[in-house]
Amino acid sequence: MAEEKDILQEEDRTSDNTPETETDAGEAVTGEETAGAAKEEKENTEEETAQETSKESRKEKKKREKADKKQDALKEKIEELEDRVKRQMAEFDNFRKRSEKEKTMMFETGAKSVIEKILPVVDNFERGLASVPEEQKADGFAQGMEMIYKQLMTELEKMEVKPIPAVGEEFNPDFHNAVMQVESEEYESGVIAQELQKGYTYRDGVVRHSMVAVVS
Numbered sequence: 001m002a003e004e005k006d007i008l009q010e011e012d013r014t015s016d017n018t019p020e021t022e023t024d025a026g027e028a029v030t031g032e033e034t035a036g037a038a039k040e041e042k043e044n045t046e047e048e049t050a051q052e053t054s055k056e057s058r059k060e061k062k063k064r065e066k067a068d069k070k071q072d073a074l075k076e077k078i079e080e081l082e083d084r085v086k087r088q089m090a091e092f093d094n095f096r097k098r099s100e101k102e103k104t105m106m107f108e109t110g111a112k113s114v115i116e117k118i119l120p121v122v123d124n125f126e127r128g129l130a131s132v133p134e135e136q137k138a139d140g141f142a143q144g145m146e147m148i149y150k151q152l153m154t155e156l157e158k159m160e161v162k163p164i165p166a167v168g169e170e171f172n173p174d175f176h177n178a179v180m181q182v183e184s185e186e187y188e189s190g191v192i193a194q195e196l197q198k199g200y201t202y203r204d205g206v207v208r209h210s211m212v213a214v215v216s
Contacts, residue, residue, distance in 0.1 A: 108205075115161055115207050119200060122156075125149040126198075156200075164199035166192050166210045175199060177209040181216040191215050 129149060132142045164175045169192050171178060176192065176199065184193045192212045199210030 108203075111159070112202055112205070112207055115156070115159070115200070115202055118152075118156070119198075119208055122149075122152060123197070125152065160203045161207065162201050164201060164206070164210045166195040166199070166212050168192065171212070171214045175201075175206060175209060176212050176214075178214045179211050180213045182213045184215045187215045189215050 125145065125148070129142070129145060132145075136142055137146075166176065168187065169176075171190055171192055179196060182193050184191075187193050191214070192210075193215050194213035195210060196213065197211035198208075200207045
């Protein structure tokens with residue numbers, strides 16, 4: 001009987017220990033599952049964060065690209081407007097220069113036309129003064145003519161109208177018009193010996209060629 005009692009007590013102890021072992025194993029499994037779930041959740045969270053970050057980066061990139069395109073278009077428009085303004089300024093400058101040149105040419109043409117009409121008056125003054133006898137040059141009339149002639153020549157000189165040198169100069173077809181040839185002991189061949197009509201220049205151009213006699 002004592003042995004049976006000992007056996008029963010042993011079985012009771014064994015029976016009491018078995019549930020505890022199963023409980024500990026269950027708790028271990030539950031802890032592993034919780035850790036795995038937490039890890040998986042963390043990985044999912046990180047993946048979602050990465051996806052959101054990537055999505056935001058793409059949005060920012062698209063936004064920058066759109067801003068860059070807009071800036072490039074604006075820059076191109078500004079360059080186009082600047083080029084158009086430069087072209088218009090160049091055209092206006094060319095127009096201004098052309099207008100000034102045409103105005104100068106018209107003035108030159110008008111001035112030459114007036115001068116050509118005045119020169120015969122100068123010729124008549126010179127002929128009239130040359131015809132005054134020596135004894136009458138002191139008279140008031142002759143003195144008045146001389147003063148008017150000098151005043152006229154002074155005004156012409158102010159306008160840059162100058163007589164062309166002739167007698168003693170070598171013949172130059174750009175300034176002289178030879179109407180006859182003469183013999184001369186004083187001048188060499190090709191030199192102007194006599195001036196038949198004065199020639200004049202206006203600035204850099206010839207208004208009237210000198211009519212001259214050239215030594216043959």
